[in-house]
Amino acid sequence: MKDTYSAGRIENNSADTFPMIELSNVSKEYIVGGSQLSVLQKLSLNVAPAEFVSIIGQSGCGKTTLLHMIAGLNQPTEGQIRIRGKLVKGPGRDRGLVFQEPRLFPWATVAHNIRLGLPDRGRDEGRLWELLRLVGLQDFAQAYPRELSGGMAQRAALARALAGSPEILLLDEPLGALDAVTRLKMQDQLMKIWQEGSLTVVAVTHDIDEAIVLSTRIVVLSPRPGRIKGIIPVDLPYPRDRTALDFNVYRQELLAVLE
Amino acid sequence: MFFDLEGDRIGLRENVRMRNGLRGLAVPLLMVLLWWLAAESGIGVGILPSPWEVIITFKDLLASGELQAHVKTSLLRIVQGFFLAVGLGVPAGILAAVFPPFAQYVSPILGFLRQVPPVAWIPVLIMVLGIGEATKLAVIVYAAFFPIFMNTILGITQIDDHFWEVARLLEFSSREILWELILPASAPSLIAGLRLGMSNSWRALVAAEMLAAFSGLGYMIMAARSLVRMDEMFIGIAVIGILGLAIDWGWKLLEGYVLRWQNRE
Numbered sequence: 001m002k003d004t005y006s007a008g009r010i011e012n013n014s015a016d017t018f019p020m021i022e023l024s025n026v027s028k029e030y031i032v033g034g035s036q037l038s039v040l041q042k043l044s045l046n047v048a049p050a051e052f053v054s055i056i057g058q059s060g061c062g063k064t065t066l067l068h069m070i071a072g073l074n075q076p077t078e079g080q081i082r083i084r085g086k087l088v089k090g091p092g093r094d095r096g097l098v099f100q101e102p103r104l105f106p107w108a109t110v111a112h113n114i115r116l117g118l119p120d121r122g123r124d125e126g127r128l129w130e131l132l133r134l135v136g137l138q139d140f141a142q143a144y145p146r147e148l149s150g151g152m153a154q155r156a157a158l159a160r161a162l163a164g165s166p167e168i169l170l171l172d173e174p175l176g177a178l179d180a181v182t183r184l185k186m187q188d189q190l191m192k193i194w195q196e197g198s199l200t201v202v203a204v205t206h207d208i209d210e211a212i213v214l215s216t217r218i219v220v221l222s223p224r225p226g227r228i229k230g231i232i233p234v235d236l237p238y239p240r241d242r243t244a245l246d247f248n249v250y251r252q253e254l255l256a257v258l259e
Numbered sequence: 260m261f262f263d264l265e266g267d268r269i270g271l272r273e274n275v276r277m278r279n280g281l282r283g284l285a286v287p288l289l290m291v292l293l294w295w296l297a298a299e300s301g302i303g304v305g306i307l308p309s310p311w312e313v314i315i316t317f318k319d320l321l322a323s324g325e326l327q328a329h330v331k332t333s334l335l336r337i338v339q340g341f342f343l344a345v346g347l348g349v350p351a352g353i354l355a356a357v358f359p360p361f362a363q364y365v366s367p368i369l370g371f372l373r374q375v376p377p378v379a380w381i382p383v384l385i386m387v388l389g390i391g392e393a394t395k396l397a398v399i400v401y402a403a404f405f406p407i408f409m410n411t412i413l414g415i416t417q418i419d420d421h422f423w424e425v426a427r428l429l430e431f432s433s434r435e436i437l438w439e440l441i442l443p444a445s446a447p448s449l450i451a452g453l454r455l456g457m458s459n460s461w462r463a464l465v466a467a468e469m470l471a472a473f474s475g476l477g478y479m480i481m482a483a484r485s486l487v488r489m490d491e492m493f494i495g496i497a498v499i500g501i502l503g504l505a506i507d508w509g510w511k512l513l514e515g516y517v518l519r520w521q522n523r524e
């Protein structure tokens with residue numbers, strides 16, 4: 001008993017000494033039209049377990065590329081990406097990704113799309129309905145993606161990403177397509193999911209306020225080649241008040257780094 | 260109704276569709292009327308039967324069960340040959356789309372064969388296989404294979420890379436890649452290929468039955484010719500056309516069901 005207990009402790013401790021996500025000197029180059037395009041250059045960043053990191057940067061500075069590399073869809077040209085100390089070689093259940101577009105299969109119903117994200121492919125119907133309720137799509141389980149609004153499709157995509165019960169949730173502008181009110185609601189929803197699930201989140205966003213409301217840290221990327229221009233830790237208690245005076249301080253700080 | 264030039268268009272109202280359908284019936288009715296007038300006025304006596312004569316022959320053929328037997332034989336051949344062609348064409352298409360080397364090996368010879376109409380092979384097949392069922396089957400398979408094969412390849416190569424990424428992300432098994440991605444994503448093209456393949460093989464079969472058979476609708480027409488029975492020939496042609504239309508109509512229904520996820524209306 002004692003032995004297994006201490007062995008467990010040691011394993012836990014050693015796991016804790018690794019960051020959840022570790023980017024070391026990550027560079028990515030593409031060949032575009034015959035010439036080399038350096039998209040990301042020597043990016044290093046550690047993300048601790050249960051952090052919520054937002055990534056902000058101009059269009060084309062490599063945010064999606066970075067997220068896809070963490071997801072394992074894409075390999076860095078140089079440098080390494082590790083999850084809990086293990087080198088990323090491909091996609092895995094430990095990471096869920098919501099693409100910049102919903103990317104639902106148009107030939108499958110909402111329920112079926114989410115089912116395909118479940119490790120057991122939905123043999124456990126209860127879990128499927130839990131997810132549908134979580135994103136408020138229980139009445140649209142049998143709808144086809146073309147019958148959804150942009151925001152509903154994005155919510156279905158979120159449910160599909162959460163279906164694998166990942167430790168890390170990677171979000172590529174998940175709220176980009178939403179109107180202001182729905183956006184605020186979804187931010188609250190995301191906060192809930194993050195706080196309840198002990199998730200580590202890396203989210204790309206274009207919205208300064210959204211980044212401040214959600215994140216423990218904000219990473220600002222510079223364009224061409226993408227480098228870290230600044231990292232801003234946000235030390236405000238949750239839930240955050242957009243109208244608080246402190247909030248404005250962060251706004252100014254972020255704008256200063258962005259310029 | 261017959262070619263559905265307009266009825267296929269998206270968003271047509273039901274009554275408009277009906278009106279267009281009735282318009283489509285006008286020409287055949289006019290033709291029958293002209294035919295009837297011609298027969299009445301004695302044009303082509305001895306060669307051109309009147310509509311009434313044809314109807315009576317039709318009844319006789321039905322009563323004796325002769326017509327049904329020919330129809331059954333032809334349909335059976337089509338079904339057998341078509342399933343064989345699907346069994347060959349779809350897997351071959353998937354292989355060619357997924358493994359480019361396979362496509363490189365087979366595409367020149369298939370490109371050549373595509374140019375040779377099925378009918379051109381009938382004499383060769385008779386020499387090799389005789390005039391048994393094998394010859395007819397080979398003609399059907401040959402006629403149906405190319406549209407099925409080509410459209411399978413087309414459907415798969417047109418799948419958006421984004422969906423392949425989703426399949427990788429969700430760690431699809433090979434089976435899931437086939438059933439959840441490849442087949443449904445290429446279904447529009449695949450079904451178009453199946454539909455075209457079947458109408459091709461229907462035509463080729465009639466030709467094969469004329470040259471190398473003792474049963475089937477094609478044979479019925481040839482036999483009628485040697486007996487100088489124009490009325491039976493007319494019936495044979497009408498039945499071939501109507502069955503072909505009915506089969507195509509069935510395909511449309513299937514298409515509408517399988518592709519119900521697509522944007523319509």
Ligand SMILES: Nc1ncnc2c1ncn2[C@@H]1O[C@H](COP(=O)(O)OP(=O)(O)OP(=O)(O)O)[C@@H](O)[C@H]1O
Pocket residue numbers: 030031032039057058059060061062063064065066100
């Ligand atoms: N598969 C690819 N092949 C070639 N170049 C690519 C590829 N993917 C991305 N790029 C290039 O990498 C750069 C960064 O693209 P990326 O999609 O990561 O930008 P982004 O920061 O997500 O932009 P946005 O905010 O507009 O989504 C772009 O200049 C793009 O042209």
Ligand SMILES: [Mg+2]
Pocket residue numbers: 063064065100172
């Ligand atoms: Mg992007």
